[in-house]
Amino acid sequence: MIExxxxxxxxxxxxxxxxxxxxxxEDGEFVYVVGQSGAGKSSFIKxxxxxxxxxxxxxxxxxxxxxxxxxxxxxxxxxxxGVIYQDFKLLxxxxxxxxxxxxxxxxxxxxxKIRRRVMEVLDKVxxxxxxxxxxxxxxxxxxxxxxxxxxxxxNPKVVIADEPTGNLDPDTSWEIMRIFEEVNDTGTTVIMAxxxxxxxxxxxxxxxxxxxxxxxxxxxxxxxxYED
Amino acid sequence: MKISTLxxxxxxxxxxxxxxxxxxxxxxxxxxxxxxxxxxxxxxxLNLNQVAENIESDAEIRAFxxxxxxxxxxxxxGNEIEGISQVTSYExxxxxxxxxxxxxxxxxxxxxxxxxxxxxxLNHVFVIQTEDAEDLSPVADQIGQIDKVESxxxxxxxxxxxxxxxxxxxxxxxxxxAALLLTAIFLISNTIKMTINARSxxxxxxxxxxxxxxxxxxxxxxxxxxxxxIGSIIPVTAVLVGYHFLYVNLNDRLNFEFIELLxxxxxxxxxxxxxxxxxxxxxxxxxxxxxxxxxxx
Numbered sequence: 087m088i089e090x091x092x093x094x095x096x097x098x099x100x101x102x103x104x105x106x107x108x109x110x111x112e113d114g115e116f117v118y119v120v121g122q123s124g125a126g127k128s129s130f131i132k133x134x135x136x137x138x139x140x141x142x143x144x145x146x147x148x149x150x151x152x153x154x155x156x157x158x159x160x161x162x163x164x165x166x167x168g169v170i171y172q173d174f175k176l177l178x179x180x181x182x183x184x185x186x187x188x189x190x191x192x193x194x195x196x197x198x199k200i201r202r203r204v205m206e207v208l209d210k211v212x213x214x215x216x217x218x219x220x221x222x223x224x225x226x227x228x229x230x231x232x233x234x235x236x237x238x239x240x241n242p243k244v245v246i247a248d249e250p251t252g253n254l255d256p257d258t259s260w261e262i263m264r265i266f267e268e269v270n271d272t273g274t275t276v277i278m279a280x281x282x283x284x285x286x287x288x289x290x291x292x293x294x295x296x297x298x299x300x301x302x303x304x305x306x307x308x309x310x311x312y313e314d
Numbered sequence: 315m316k317i318s319t320l321x322x323x324x325x326x327x328x329x330x331x332x333x334x335x336x337x338x339x340x341x342x343x344x345x346x347x348x349x350x351x352x353x354x355x356x357x358x359x360l361n362l363n364q365v366a367e368n369i370e371s372d373a374e375i376r377a378f379x380x381x382x383x384x385x386x387x388x389x390x391x392g393n394e395i396e397g398i399s400q401v402t403s404y405e406x407x408x409x410x411x412x413x414x415x416x417x418x419x420x421x422x423x424x425x426x427x428x429x430x431x432x433x434x435x436l437n438h439v440f441v442i443q444t445e446d447a448e449d450l451s452p453v454a455d456q457i458g459q460i461d462k463v464e465s466x467x468x469x470x471x472x473x474x475x476x477x478x479x480x481x482x483x484x485x486x487x488x489x490x491x492a493a494l495l496l497t498a499i500f501l502i503s504n505t506i507k508m509t510i511n512a513r514s515x516x517x518x519x520x521x522x523x524x525x526x527x528x529x530x531x532x533x534x535x536x537x538x539x540x541x542x543x544i545g546s547i548i549p550v551t552a553v554l555v556g557y558h559f560l561y562v563n564l565n566d567r568l569n570f571e572f573i574e575l576l577x578x579x580x581x582x583x584x585x586x587x588x589x590x591x592x593x594x595x596x597x598x599x600x601x602x603x604x605x606x607x608x609x610x611x
Contacts, residue, residue: 158526161527162524163524164524165523165524169522175522188519188520189524192523192524193523193525194315194318194319194529196318197318
């Protein structure tokens with residue numbers, strides 16, 4: 087469960103990104119975060135995996151106040167959250183297999199278990215046959231699937247995606263969304279910031295709409311609700 | 315840390331050294347240059363130290379008594395000397411013994427001195443040892459004050475100057491070595507930093523998937539260690555071969571009692587081990603320092 091209580095975020099350069107956000111996301115939910123550029127979506131998401139800390143207010147994940155956890159505890163927080171980016175952030179010199187295995191190596195997982203688990207996840211995202219390909223040999227959609235595999239390989243409770251379909255064509259986007267739905271079906275919370283009216287209006291889920299650093303709308307099975 | 319993790323760190327560290335071969339050459343070069351200079355200074359300083367120790371342990375005070383001193387007075391002077399706390403040992407040498415020593419020392423020439431056996435012009439002497447060479451001067455002053463002591467001698471000017479020189483040489487040498495090491499660490503750190511931008515992405519992703527700082531540092535540690543060890547190969551060889559050469563050729567020429575080079579075995583080995591240690595230390599420090607910036611937040 088993720089809870090935000092009157093969260094403010096002001097960056098060092100004086101820009102106010104969030105001003106008084108209060109919301110609650112239950113385990114297993116699927117949530118879209120929508121809003122125009124600069125509305126505070128990215129800050130909202132970055133707070134959840136401790137890339138940023140709130141200037142004021144409280145961010146709690148499973149009743150732990152992550153604004154006040156110690157620096158050395160951050161790695162453990164991150165291990166319970168999978169993050170996916172618009173630009174994939176894969177390591178260019180490593181194969182798909184190695185990119186996914188990397189996430190388990192850094193948490194010192196047993197090598198035999200790594201092999202088994204990585205193939206399992208690559209199979210899940212439909213890329214088992216391309217395990218030995220490096221990112222440059224894969225299409226955008228395939229790269230994003232590798233990134234998703236990396237995010238879910240250690241069974242996180244929460245998957246956070248920051249505009250995961252932003253760089254992909256519509257057909258590929260639907261493939262990615264299908265994978266997210268499957269991930270969500272296994273009980274994983276999915277939080278996704280997006281600009282895609284089509285996706286939000288077709289696959290109906292909870293929608294949190296942001297404007298000027300505040301939540302202006304929060305409805306289940308909501309609509310995108312903006313002019314493009 | 316698990317064995318598989320350790321193996322991974324070693325593999326990654328070695329891979330990085332090979333992948334960035336020009337950087338490796340630069341960093342290893344910095345270590346090599348530093349260690350060669352450090353070795354030269356250490357050989358100089360440690361040998362000077364040895365010389366100083368020899369002089370210090372040889373240093374003694376000779377107190378000459380007035381010619382008319384009788385046996386009772388000799389005894390009471392002896393007691394007074396014994397009472398000085400810095401004195402470790404003392405010995406009385408009568409004027410007859412002094413004359414004999416003199417005649418022995420001078421050999422053939424000394425025979426002419428045998429004439430003096432009837433009318434000995436020499437003084438009774440107390441020979442005094444102190445714990446530290448620094449005590450020589452104050453103890454000598456104190457003994458000089460004693461009644462019936464005519465004069466005191468402790469080779470003051472030479473010893474003082476030598477000790478002084480040695481002290482300065484030590485300070486300057488240590489300062490120089492410290493400066494060298496810092497420069498080397500800085501050089502290595504900067505060299506590795508040049509390649510780190512390519513690796514910052516990897517570090518970013520490591521952090522994202524929950525790697526601990528110690529894990530991220532792992533390969534850098536290995537890289538630094540290898541840089542240091544490889545960098546010390548040439549200096550260690552140079553010390554083992556060069557010092558042998560120096561020892562064999564120079565020791566015979568420096569034929570003074572108190573100047574003697576430290577023997578090749580074990581000194582060259584000890585120095586080599588020390589260089590290896592210093593190399594590893596600056597390598598690791600430099601390398602780990604280069605990654606520090608990425609581990610904040």
